[in-house]
Amino acid sequence: xxxxxxxxxxxxxxxxxxxxxxxxxxxxxxxxxxxxxxxxxxxxxxxxxxxxxxxxxxxxxxxxxxxxxxxxxxxxxxxxxxxxxxxxxxxxxxxxxxxxxxxxxxxxxxxxxxxxxxxxxxxxxxxxxxxxxxxxxxxxxxxxxxxxxxxxxxxxxxxxxxxxxxxxxxxxxxxxxxxxxxxxxxxxxxxxxxxxxxxxxxxxxxxxxxxxxxxxxxxxxxxxxxxxxxxxxxxxxxxxxxxxxxxxxxxxxxxxxxxxxxxxxxxxxxxxxxxxxxxxxxxxxxxxxxxxxxxxxxxxxxxxxxxxxxxxxxxxxxxxxxxxxxxxxxxxxxxxxxxxxxxxxxxxxxxxxxxxxxxxxxxxxxxxxxxxxxxxxxxxxxxxxxxxxxxxxxxxxxxxxxxxxxxxxxxxxxxxxxxxxxxxxxxxxxxxxxxxx
Amino acid sequence: xxxxxxxxxxxxxxxxxxxxxxxxxxxxxxxxxxxxxxxxxxxxxxxxxxxxxxxxxxxxxxxxxxxxxxxxxxxxxxxxxxxxxxxxxxxxxxxxxxxxxxxxxxxxxxxxxxxxxxxxxxxxxxxxxxxxxxxxxxxxxxxxxxxxxxxxxxxxxxxxxxxxxxxxxxxxxxxxxxxxxxxxxxxxxxxxxxxxxxxxxxxxxxxxxxxxxxxxxxxxxxx
Numbered sequence: 280x281x282x283x284x285x286x287x288x289x290x291x292x293x294x295x296x297x298x299x300x301x302x303x304x305x306x307x308x309x310x311x312x313x314x315x316x317x318x319x320x321x322x323x324x325x326x327x328x329x330x331x332x333x334x335x336x337x338x339x340x341x342x343x344x345x346x347x348x349x350x351x352x353x354x355x356x357x358x359x360x361x362x363x364x365x366x367x368x369x370x371x372x373x374x375x376x377x378x379x380x381x382x383x384x385x386x387x388x389x390x391x392x393x394x395x396x397x398x399x400x401x402x403x404x405x406x407x408x409x410x411x412x413x414x415x416x417x418x419x420x421x422x423x424x425x426x427x428x429x430x431x432x433x434x435x436x437x438x439x440x441x442x443x444x445x446x447x448x449x450x451x452x453x454x455x456x457x458x459x460x461x462x463x464x465x466x467x468x469x470x471x472x473x474x475x476x477x478x479x480x481x482x483x484x485x486x487x488x489x490x491x492x493x494x495x496x497x498x499x500x501x502x503x504x505x506x507x508x509x510x511x512x513x514x515x516x517x518x519x520x521x522x523x524x525x526x527x528x529x530x531x532x533x534x535x536x537x538x539x540x541x542x543x544x545x546x547x548x549x550x551x552x553x554x555x556x557x558x559x560x561x562x563x564x565x566x567x568x569x570x571x572x573x574x575x576x577x578x579x580x581x582x583x584x585x586x587x588x589x590x591x592x593x594x595x596x597x598x599x600x601x602x603x604x605x606x607x608x609x610x611x612x613x614x615x616x617x618x619x620x621x622x623x624x625x626x627x628x629x630x631x632x633x634x635x636x637x638x639x640x641x642x643x644x645x646x647x648x649x650x651x652x653x654x655x656x657x658x659x660x661x662x663x664x665x666x667x668x669x670x671x672x673x674x675x676x677x678x679x680x681x682x683x684x685x686x687x688x689x690x691x692x693x694x695x696x697x698x699x700x701x702x703x704x705x706x707x708x709x710x711x712x713x714x715x716x
Numbered sequence: 717x718x719x720x721x722x723x724x725x726x727x728x729x730x731x732x733x734x735x736x737x738x739x740x741x742x743x744x745x746x747x748x749x750x751x752x753x754x755x756x757x758x759x760x761x762x763x764x765x766x767x768x769x770x771x772x773x774x775x776x777x778x779x780x781x782x783x784x785x786x787x788x789x790x791x792x793x794x795x796x797x798x799x800x801x802x803x804x805x806x807x808x809x810x811x812x813x814x815x816x817x818x819x820x821x822x823x824x825x826x827x828x829x830x831x832x833x834x835x836x837x838x839x840x841x842x843x844x845x846x847x848x849x850x851x852x853x854x855x856x857x858x859x860x861x862x863x864x865x866x867x868x869x870x871x872x873x874x875x876x877x878x879x880x881x882x883x884x885x886x887x888x889x890x891x892x893x894x895x896x897x898x899x900x901x902x903x904x905x906x907x908x909x910x911x912x913x914x915x916x917x918x919x920x921x922x923x924x925x926x927x928x929x930x931x932x933x934x935x936x937x938x939x
Contacts, residue, residue, distance in 0.1 A: 280827030280840065292819030619815045622774065623875075624804015624832025626797035708776050712815060 282629070285620070286637045293609055297641065300598075300605045304645020307598040308688055309652035311591040315680050316657050318584050325351075325577065328488040329569035331406040333551055336360070336368060336558065337534040342567030343576060348382070349534040350569055351489040352390040355383045355448060360564065362530035368564075369535070372554050376401035378536040381501055384444040384472070389430040391444055391494045393501030399425075402536055404486040406546065414438050415481035421500035421522070424477040427493045428485035440479040444496075444504070446470040472504045474519055502529045595688065599695040602641050606634060606699035617703050618711035631704040638696020639689050646688040650681060720788030722883045722915030723750040723773065728782035730765070730772055743769050745782075748933065752882060755906060755916040757925055760935035766919035769935070770885045773917070774807050775799045787882040804832030808876030808914065810886040810905060814868050816860040822848060822871045823856035826878045833879035847874045850911075851904065865893070869901050877912040884909050886918040895924065902928055 290297045328350045329335075338358030339345035347353040362379075369377035378401065381393040392398075399410045399417045410417070415438045418425050426436055436442060447469065477496060485491050499522055506529040507520035539548040558566040617630050625633075653676065730743040743765040750756050760766050771777045773784055775791040784791045786806050794802050808829075816825050826844040835843065848856045851870040855863075860871055869889075876884050886905055890898035902918075906928065909916040918929070926932045 280824060280831050282831075284824065285828070288817070288819045288824070615815065616817055619817055620828070621800065622776070622803070622809050622815075623829045624800050626800040628797065629800075709771055712811060 282633055282636065285633060286640060289609075289613065289616075289633075289637055290640070293605075293612075296605045296609065300602055300641050301645045301648055303601045304595075304598040304642060304688060304692070305648035305652050307591065307595040308646045308649025308684060309656050310594055311588065311684055312649060312653035312676060312681060313656040313660060314584065314587050314591055315684075316653065316676055317660055318588075323487075325573040326570065327405045327486065328490065329573060330402060330404040330488070331538060331546070332402060332536045332569060333539050333548070334537040334555060334558070335534055335567045335569050336537060336564050337567070338563070339565050342565055343572050345534065345565050345567045346569045346572040346576075349380060352382070352392075352493055355390070356533035359531040359533055360535070362527065362532065364564070365532055365535055368537075368558070372557075373540045373550070375538040375540045376536065378402055379498060379532040380534045380536060381498060381532045383533065384446055384501065384504075385448045386430070386442055386444055386494050387434050388448065389427075389434065389492055389494055390448070391424075391496060391501075393496050393498045395498060398495065398536070401538070404488045404490050408486070410486075411484040412481045413484045415479070417481055418495065418497055419480075421497055421503070422475060422477050423480045423500075424494050424496045425481040425483060426479055427483050427491040427495070429491040430494055431482045436479050436482075438479055438482065441476045442479065443476055444472050446472060446508070470508075472508075474507055475500070475504045498532070499525075502531075505529060505531075595691065598645065599642075599691040602638055602692050603695035603698055605641075606638055606696055607702065610699050610702045613703070614706050614711045617706045618708045621706070621708045622712065627704045630706070631700045634700035634703045635693055635696045638699070639693040642689045642692020642695075643685070645692070646685040649688070650676065650685065719752050720785070721749050722752045722754065722787060723748065723917060724783075724785040724788075725749070725773075726783045728769075728772065728784060729780045730768060730777070731780055741780075743772065743779075743935075745769065745935075750883070750915045750917060750931075753910070753913055753915055754931065755909065755929055756918070756931040756933065757929040758917065758919045758933055758935060759921060759926065760919075761921055764935040766921075766935055767887050770809070770887050770917070770919060773883075773885060774809060775803050801832060804829070805834050805879055806882050808879065808881040808884040810872050810876045810884065810889050812888040812891045814872040816868055816871055816875075818861060820860055821857045822853050822860050822863060822867070822874075825860050825871050826874050829875045829878045835879065844874070844878060847878055851908065866897060866900070869893075870904060873901075873905050873908050877908045877914060880912055881914050884914045884916045886916065888920055889918065890920065890922055890925070898922065898924070 329346070335342075335345055335349055337345040337349055337356055338360050339348060339356055340358075345356070348356045359381075365377070365379050376397055378394060378397045380398070382390060384391040384393075396417060396419070403409050412425070413428070415425075424442070426434075431437075477500070483491070502525055503520050503522060506525050507517075509529065510517045510520055510524065539551045539554055541548045555566060555568065558564070620630060620633075621627075657676075725745055725748040727747070728743060728745040729741050731739055731741050758766055758769065768777065772779050773786065773791065775794070779792060786802075789802060789806070791799065791802065817828055820828065823841075823844055826848060827840055830840040830844060845856055848871070851874050853863075853867060853870055853874070860868060863871065876886075884905070889905060890901050893901055902925070905918070906916065918925070
């Protein structure tokens, strides 16, 4: 028999109160951990998408919008850049890469990005981690498509699958402007490029970024299918367009991924800021530093995070009060037990310690249950973020934060136990040994 | 070297601090001595201070004046934790309503007493089981509140003598029992004290009790 046995018996004889108190603490701890976990993993997810690019050039209205649309596939960019502009920018500075991208089409709701092979060989969605195919290969010819991990999993396409792309985002055509709103009966039917079929040649390994939701094909085929639309509008009986039919007006892109040449092993270049400033003097384009924009976006979001974390903190304190009330109320039933323990030789301080330890154990059990609950919670939140925001996060519990929070919960619980412990300390032995009634 | 008496009381007086200065003493005992292993009955009607005297001896109340020595140790010279530990190791208590720990098994009730003893923890379990077996408890792991009244009494006795105390204080141990069970309970208490070598100071207002003791004292004329 140890003090722990006495505490355990005390807890099990009041099982309902013990369990509800532990649940209260667990919910508070889980809430706090989910918020901390999502905050960190959310930041990582956003940073992952921008990868090793230094700058993004587009014709969007603002740098933040450019990053959201061209890196996170928030919506198809509304403004285009000419191929001439691309060549001008690509030739103006010592780039390590200048990768043109074009967005606008989709496949079953997943965005399609038309680009060059440099996108897979030079750009890295997560700095230091190049693209990998889980099956097949990267595209080499026109009308070949490589599918992101999530898009492949959800759509079920496999190597060799043939598919047609839809002009624009199908969902945005079918639904009213209100997110999640009812279908709009007046919206035009989605235009599918049935004239050209694409062949799936590769499935990408997951990157943990928004790119996992996209499909990738080459620029030329994208220009061709849109050139065909242009030509058919003028003459419905026109034969299928080929590369030879392309004119300058067809060769449009929606953005450029840029990385300034750096010394081996370096991630940044001294010339980066100067180049950025020079590019910004061109008012026909929008230049964005994706990492800066992500950081800016996160600073806005983190203010809300802080409010949530403060609320979670209040919930945690409330759970401490719940522990205090549960123990304090139980004192009335336990005074006889305490009096008997005193007669058997337990000192006032030992009785005080027993109640305080019981409180701390409630905190510990609640915290551990909270950590377990958090594991489930983050999966749910991550899934919701993926579905609602298109942001792929891989939440993980930061060991240091988890340890600190568990310890803080135990400390808080022990503090909450101080009042009931003091009541136990003051228990009048004689009074509570007398026969009842 | 002579063995000190199990209990030695000299000029003990007690009244509550809130009482007036001329209020009668709740306990007024010029002297009382109980040798090791000796058994004594204290009689007196309700309200004559029998229970109060036991609590004073156990160090749970402070005397107004006088000295109480248990096994030669002035109980009230010890303070705080030292007195609690001394009580746990030297004095066993049996109550009218047993005061067993709710939610604890019979075995755990005895082990709880042994926690505060000087006996090695590794011996606690075997010792408690042997004691319960000797006192007729065949289901030591059953919750105390699920045992019959007679069995609860046995557990209470086992708990009181488990630490091999020099003195057992029994406060009206048969007050809630019928005569037949009261006799059986007293047999048990007295035999257990003899077996454990503990002195017994028992309070009772049961007229059948004096016949069981070679020494009796009355608190009727105490104040």
